[in-house]
Amino acid sequence: MxxxxxxxxxxxxxxxxxxxxxxxxxxxxxxxxxxxxxxxxxxxxxxxxxxxxxxxxxxxxxxxxxxxxxxxxxxxxxxxxxxxxxxxxxxxxxxxxxxxxxxxxxxxxxxxxxxxxxxxxxxxxxxxxxxxxxxxxxxxxxxxxxxxxxxxxxxxxDLSRYDSIATRFAETSAESTNFLKSGIETRNAGFNRLIEEIEQVAMRSRAPILLMGPTGAGKSQLARKIYELKKLRHQVSGPCVEVNCATLKGDSAMSALFGHRKGAFTGAVQDRPGLLKSADKGLLFLDEIGELGLDEQAMILRAIEEGRFLPVGSDSEAKSDFQLIAGTNRNLAEQVRAGNFRDDLFARLNLWTFALPGLSERREDIEPNLDYELERFAEREGSRVTFNKEAREQYLAFAESPGAQWQGNFRDLAASVTRMATLSTTGRIDTGAVALEIERLGTVWQADEGKADTIDFVLGSQRLAAIDPFNRVQLAFVIETCRACRSLSEAGRTLFAISRDLRKSTNDADRLRKYLARFDLEWSDIHPHPG
Known part of the structure; x- marks a missing residue:
């Protein structure tokens, strides 16, 4: 001994x-x-x-x-x-x-x-x-x-030496990850591992979390679940404040985020605390954080690092102690290279980055999510609707097939279930209702593919209105060419075919990337399959 x-x-x-x-x-x-x-x-x-x-x-x-x-x-x-x-x-x-x-x-x-x-x-x-x-x-x-x-x-x-305690910890961890998945028995191994890691980080760290993934992949819902779990564990006492940064434009963005003092500008008839102050002791979810302007990004960075910021029109700083979760469907690394996102803020957010897969990458999870959406419909409407056996098999065969595009990811699935349940007045979704829904989805997806070629679909009406008509014509042609090419390099060679012959060295991809950045666009915004 x-x-x-x-x-x-x-x-x-x-x-x-x-x-x-x-x-x-x-x-x-x-x-x-x-x-x-x-x-x-x-x-x-x-x-x-x-x-x-x-x-x-x-x-x-x-x-x-x-x-x-x-x-x-x-x-x-x-x-x-x-x-x-x-x-x-x-x-x-x-x-x-x-x-x-x-x-x-x-x-x-x-x-x-x-x-x-x-x-x-x-x-x-x-x-x-x-x-x-x-x-x-x-x-x-x-x-x-x-x-x-x-x-x-x-x-x-060493708690691993105590079997009963180790079992309790394992059960508690499983309960937490199940909570983050809204109780859905997901089957995708990669997604399940991702949620387990997010649970560990969320419970053991107050550092910012960055959730990446396509629109409809569940970033907002996951952020709310993280907040609810932290509140259950008494790790936060304040509220969960959620904002879509794409809706914060111009001078109003600073006021909405950081608040303002009475008289700071025309229309400021009273003090406004701002979203950061409202999230004190709680959680702030900034969805689509890549849409924020560079000035707002700088103030967000200081608020994360020091817990302090300056409201519009104020001589004294405000304080707020919150945990930040950011969401984006953009490639922020590309945005940094294009000069549209601050590299210091990206470095601060990039400590814990999790990429949520879209529905097309988790087709084995469609069935448990189908049941979840039916439960949600019953809770909302007070009416329980189910599939008959043949209709369920028919819908799953379509939904899990490679031909099902699920462009809107889980939002598409939720909307699809809601439509079928609403129209099935007998409480049973039959094969006729499924066939009608499959036809409707095909029509919607085909229309969206056609819309994706148009400049107004790519930019949105608000951003399009800020572009001179002269530039719209050129940009529309560039977008159409990009959609027809397989890669950024191929599109650059096509668009600059004449001028590239007059120069000794060329980088057409970089030239096209910089042109798109003038309109706050990148290749992935235009082309469905980035190259």
């Missing part, structure tokens, strides 16, 4: 008393450790303050009397305030870092019966974090007649 070293505080009250023969009838925790028949202590590191030096010497002598083989090593450790958690933890951490631990050679027991409650908590935390590489040691007097020996037990904080 390896030699055993005990580390513990001198008990200024429990170890003290009249030092006459009667002291041997009293339980004194530091002495009792060395009186146990089934515990050999080879070394005792006795921590104490200057004012208790004499008591430490007396206890060391008594330990030598009852256990001559035990080497008592008094260690001076003074605190200005023994109830100041920061001071006690800091000095104990310094002690742990300086102590020449060698777990391969000896075992360590960390005595947590003596010392202030603050000291006991700090010893626990440092042992749990393995700064003190040992087991916790607890002692207490025996019940009944007074006697000095008492009893002891040790606690190993």
């Amino acid at each position: 390896k030699p055993v070293t005990v580390i513990g505080f001198l008990g200024s009250t429990l170890d003290a008393g009249k030092f006459d023969s009667g002291r041997w009838n009293k339980w004194r925790p530091s002495v009792s450790i060395c009186m146990q028949q089934d515990l050999r202590v080879d070394r005792f590191i006795l921590l104490h303050g200057t004012q208790h030096r004499r008591l430490a010497e007396l206890i060391a002598n008594d330990i030598s009397d009852v256990s001559p083989e035990t080497e008592v090593v008094p260690r001076l450790l003074d605190f200005d305030d023994a109830w100041d958690f920061e001071e006690v933890y800091g000095k104990l951490l310094d002690f742990a870092r300086d102590f020449p631990f060698d777990p391969d050679v000896e075992d360590y027991l960390i005595h947590i019966t003596t010392g202030t409650h603050v000291a006991q908590i700090c010893l626990f935390l440092l042992t749990e974090a393995r700064y003190l590489p040992g087991r916790l040691l607890q002692t207490q007097p025996q019940r009944g007649a007074p006697q000095p020996v008492g009893v002891w037990n040790s606690i190993d904080l």
Whole structure:
């Protein structure tokens, strides 16, 4: 067996008393450790303050009397305030870092019966974090007649050693991931691993989380579930504030995000706290964060890092302590290269980045999501609707087939189920209703493909209105050419076929990328299959 070293505080009250023969009838925790028949202590590191030096010497002598083989090593450790958690933890951490631990050679027991409650908590935390590489040691007097020996037990904080606790942790973790999936028994292995990782990060970190993925992949719903889970675990007390950054344009964006003071601009008739302030002590979900302007991005970065920002028209800063979850369907790395997104903000968001797959990449999850959407319909409408067997098989065969495009991802699926359930007044979706829905989806998807070739579909009416008619004609031709080409490079060669012959070196892809960036566009916004 390896030699055993005990580390513990001198008990200024429990170890003290009249030092006459009667002291041997009293339980004194530091002495009792060395009186146990089934515990050999080879070394005792006795921590104490200057004012208790004499008591430490007396206890060391008594330990030598009852256990001559035990080497008592008094260690001076003074605190200005023994109830100041920061001071006690800091000095104990310094002690742990300086102590020449060698777990391969000896075992360590960390005595947590003596010392202030603050000291006991700090010893626990440092042992749990393995700064003190040992087991916790607890002692207490025996019940009944007074006697000095008492009893002891040790606690190993490696929870994997305790089967029942490990099982409980596994069950709790499974419950958390199931919660994030809204109780849906998803079957896609990659997605399930992704959710497990998100659960671990969300529960153990307050750093920003970036959710990437196509529109309708479930970013907003997942962000709300993360908030609800953190609230259940008492990690947030404030609200969940959600905003689609694509709706924040122009001067109103600053006011909406950071608030304003009365009179800051025309129409500012009263103070406005802003979304960041509203999210204090809670969670802020900025969906489509790539749509924010560079000025707003700079202030968001400062708010994340310092918890402070300047409302419009204010001379004093506001404070807000929130966790940020950002969502985007854009490639932010590309946006950084194009100069549309700040590289320092992207670096801050990119610590925890999770890419949610679209529905077409999770076809095995369509069936459990089908049941989930029927349950949601029943909750909303107070009417339960189900498929008959043939209709369910018919719909799943279509939905899981490669031909089903699911351009809107889970939003498309939710809308599809809602339509079929609403039109099935008997409470049963039959094959006729399924056939009608399949036809409707095919028509919608075909129309969307045609719309995707148009400039107004790519830009949206609001952005299109900000472009001069002269530029619209040129941009429409560029978009049409891009849609007809397989890659950015091919589109660049086609568009610059004449001028490229007049130059010695060309980079047509870069030239086209910069042109599109003038209109806040990138290749993936135009082409369905980025090359």
